[in-house]
Amino acid sequence: MKGVLLVNLGSPDSPEPKDVRKYLDEFLMDERVIDVPYFLRALLVKGIILNTRPKKSAKAYKKIWWEEGSPLIVLSKRLQNKVQEQVSVPVSLAMRYGNPSIEFGLKELHDKGVDEVLLIPLYPQFAMATTETILVLAEEIRKEQFPNMEFTIIPAFYKQPDYIRDLSNSIKTALDNFKSDYLLFSYHGVPERHIRKSDVTKSHCKIDGSCCNTPSKAHEFCYRHQCYETTKQVAAFLGLEEGKYSTSFQSRLGRDPWLQPYTDATIDGLAQRGIKNLAVVTPAFVSDCLETLEEIGMEAAESFEENGGEHFLSIPCLNDSEDWVKTMSRWIDQWAFQNQ
Template structure:
């Protein structure tokens, strides 16, 4: 019997600093999130971050928390319920960090008699710290607790025409009655070393050399697992789908952590520069690395980003919602599932 497990990032149980601390501890101690030796990761996370950041993060979560709970969890549950209505296969929901966890999701399907699982990481683009960590943990759990179960994971879908259609239409619909001069596509950032580590050719990813085509736009097998390429391609695909002027669209990366170089340009600096240097008065922001609205979209972009833009001289700031439980997106997911 076949079944489906949708997997999203996760969320603290509440906005209590203790719950936020537990969530951050699980998240940041993942070796694919902070990919340094265990002793150093433990020192950074347990010795520094968990002693300073939980209260700050808890305050941020309080700004965006809904009556029903974490926006990311609530939206993921809505998506799961809508998808379930369009397929006869059992559809379970899990989070990589926090609850409901991956083990409970697999257990739910196992208890229903499922022996073949379609694992759907809810990330359009592949990254070590997102898709890969879900796939690896799911396989570890399968071997230990569900040895007779077969798991087939859905690869990054950034380039799937049906996904691009759903994403593009959701953006178009939201901006239909909005006035804007420029659109910024902001993706979650990752350290540059993650891109090099994910290069399966071990030779394609390299610094840009003047006069040569950037490696992200040069054909390569490496693109199958290159987060940066997939982000840039997502932007390009949406521009083409909507017939936009590419000169009125930019791409940036948000949420960097630590002192190591992360993917650039950085979103916070780009937002300010658009107002101060480029004279953009009306800015719209899209966040296509996220399927569900969460802290990074609702607080970091819609609140902090807006404040930074207006302070820098901007006048209007529009944050386009993620595709969440958009009906076209539900149909896309259901279509993939029904072909499984």
């Protein structure tokens, strides 16, 4: 029997410091998030970060928390429920960190008799700290607890025509009621070393401005290339004018070099050079979360205005929109009914 597991990033169980601390501990101790030897990672996370960051992060979570719970969890559940209404196979939901866990999601499917699972990481672009860590953990759990299960993995969908159309139309709809001078595509940042580690050719990725535009097998797993390609495809779909849009990266941590240009500096710079009406879209996420609602929708908006900007629009993620639900359901049906 076939079934589907949707997997998103995750969220604390509550915006209280103790729950945020537990969540950050699981998240930041992942060797594919902070990819240094265990001793150094533990020293950094448990000895430094967890002594200060939970309180700060808890304040941020409290600003965006809904009555129903974490926006990321609530929106992911809405997506799951709407997709389930349109497909004939069971659809479960899991988070890489926090609850519901991947183990819980697989058990839920197993208890329904599912032995063929379509695993869908809810990340358009592939990255070590997102897609890869999901696939590795899911495979470990499968081997240990559900050895008779088989996985089919949906690949990164950053340039799938259906996804590009849905993302583009969501941007167009948002801009219909906002006179934008500039559109910024802000993607979640990753350390530059993650890009090099994901290079299957071991030689292509140089992060020098040209390698992302030179065809290579490395692009199958290159987060930077896939982000720029998403921007390129959407810009073409919408007919965006050169010089009226660009790509940046947000949410960096620590002192190591991360992908640039940085979103915060880009937004401030746009305001300082005279852009008055700025729209920001966050295509690394399909569900609104702390990084989109607070970091962009609140912090970035405030900084933009402090630097001379006037009107700021944070464009919602695809969330549980009708078009996105139909696209996800179509992908699932195509898999569920193949070879029948």
